[in-house]
Amino acid sequence: MSLELCEMSLKQTQDLLRLTDQTLQDICCKRFTSEELYVEVLGKVLGGKGRRGPSSIFLVFQEHDGSLCRGRVFHMKEGALVERSEEITFDPLSSYAVNLVHAQEQENVVVNWADRYESIEAFQDYFHPGVKGFVVSPITNFITCRISGETPGAIIAFNYPGRATNYDADVLRSMAVVIGSLLTLSDEVSATEKAFIYTIETLARACEAAEEDTGRHILRVNRYAGALAANMGLPIDFVETISYSAQMHDVGKIKVPTSILLKEGSLNDQEMEQIKMHPIYGEQILGDSPRLRIAREIAIAHHENWDGSGYPYQLKGENIPLAGRIAKLADVYDALRSKRSYKEPLSHEAALAIFRNGDSRVNPQAHFDPVLLETFFKIEHIFAKIYESFDQKLS
Structure with a gap:
């Protein structure tokens, strides 16, 4: 079983690397949005159609002024299309946010309900109502990884088949690195694009x-x-x-x-x-x-x-x-x-x-x-x- 999980995690990581390489090749001619990037990356990791992976992923980021946390839950629809929730916001001082910060400090956290809680019902209290509402089915396990960069955030993946493992955490950590890196690159491209548009507008006005x-x-x-x-x-x-x-x-x-x-x-x-x-x-x-x-x-x-x-x-x-x-x-x-x-x-x-x-x-x-x-x-x-x-x- 461990060998099989290792092979699955290797394949998912390779998919993420190919996506990163393609994005870097296209960076000079393609302007992508954060949402497009999320859908591309999440599609490589979410479970469905026989693939191992979480049933849902919560991407959450903190505002630059630290006043609010914002995020969306994503999952596969009919095993193919990535579907997202409405935006979920919560106070960074709330218990849920404190739990996220604690998890981020540890690089990644793997939690299965039976290891820490007496019942699945008690385990649900750990999660934000907006997240539970979109995931729908009871959450039985999760993995949290932090996203580093100018906009700090976290990835929380829910409901792996059976138990969530360290192999799954390795894949999720790879995804966090990909998202953090490409978001930073996307921000830099956006800044360059704005400068480019400003320059041609100045030329048009001068003419x-x-x-x-x-x-x-x-x-x-x-x-x-x-x-x-x-x-x-x-x-x-x-x-x-x-x-x-x-x-x-x-x-x-x-x-x-x-x-x-x-x-x-x-x-x-x-x-x-x-x-x-x-x-x-x-x-x-x-x-x-x-x-x-x-x-x-x-x-x-x-x-x-x-x-x-x-x-x-x-x-x-x-x-x-x-x-x-x-x-x-x-x-x-x-x-x-x-x-x-x-x-x-x-x-x-x-x-x-x-x-x-x-x-x-x-x-x-x-x-x-x-x-x-x-x-x-x-x-x-x-x-x-x-x-x-x-x-x-x-x-």
């Missing part, structure tokens, strides 16, 4: 500094683009990326003279040719970084038209990058709603009329991806709310 309403315009275009992408059912990574990359659509205008950008009235042919160069300038400015691929596609393609009549390359239909098609519609809507040196702002209803019927500058059927246009009309009320919220927030 449009000469024009009116710059700050509100780029924030709104980001939100419109994100709403369109989300409501088209596109992957979450794409939605998140376009939600901060759409603001780069006019980055190339930094190389266009201010006198042209702010000119009142119509542009002459020569001035219009200079304006039409800004997508190419934008592509050049953004360079060939993989992290800026979506932003680059937006910069070069947001003035292309569905029928091939746009610029700079007269791309047609699905040859136009999807990100560029989305940013185009978002930019046109906001341009219609916004005051410019050559025009007054339009109401949402007036902008909708142009998206339906067109005007001297906009031909909806010729200029926009028809699927995008259909999605826009389904969520046009969201566009109106985005415009109004940012207009009020930053006015």
Whole structure:
């Protein structure tokens, strides 16, 4: 039996190591949330479908100011899907929290009810009501391991088949190390991501500094683009990326003279040719970084038209990058709603009329991806709310 348990614990530890290795390989291109990480890791350890492991796991962390402990219970649903409880909170001075702290001080604790208690019923008093409510069946054993790192926490695994053992504790300790390490890494990646987004937002503001309403315009275009992408059912990574990359659509205008950008009235042919160069300038400015691929596609393609009549390359239909098609519609809507040196702002209803019927500058059927246009009309009320919220927030 001991050899069998050892082999099981070795396999589970190997699974955790493979997960860690894959996460490290993907770290430059994947932004994962704590919940995604938990589900990945827990799926390697929880019991089900013939595997040895606990039936439930409680992950709990202490607030940075020490004022509260928060956690969730996870278990397998139908032997495959990791299911979580609602958030469970409790005072760090409560008896349950004191027991956790005591357990953490010992690295790990293995407890079977028969070793310490007269009955299973008496054993239940050890556990928080929220935990017992989600575990449902009486708790017969548990193992506790501490999670080290900037956010201290603990893993409590309940109801191993038969007795909980030191082999099980070894696997749980491996999981605690994996979670602690990857959470720290995730926090660092998140901080780097925030710095990256702040940097490109600064660049976008600098490029449009000469024009009116710059700050509100780029924030709104980001939100419109994100709403369109989300409501088209596109992957979450794409939605998140376009939600901060759409603001780069006019980055190339930094190389266009201010006198042209702010000119009142119509542009002459020569001035219009200079304006039409800004997508190419934008592509050049953004360079060939993989992290800026979506932003680059937006910069070069947001003035292309569905029928091939746009610029700079007269791309047609699905040859136009999807990100560029989305940013185009978002930019046109906001341009219609916004005051410019050559025009007054339009109401949402007036902008909708142009998206339906067109005007001297906009031909909806010729200029926009028809699927995008259909999605826009389904969520046009969201566009109106985005415009109004940012207009009020930053006015």
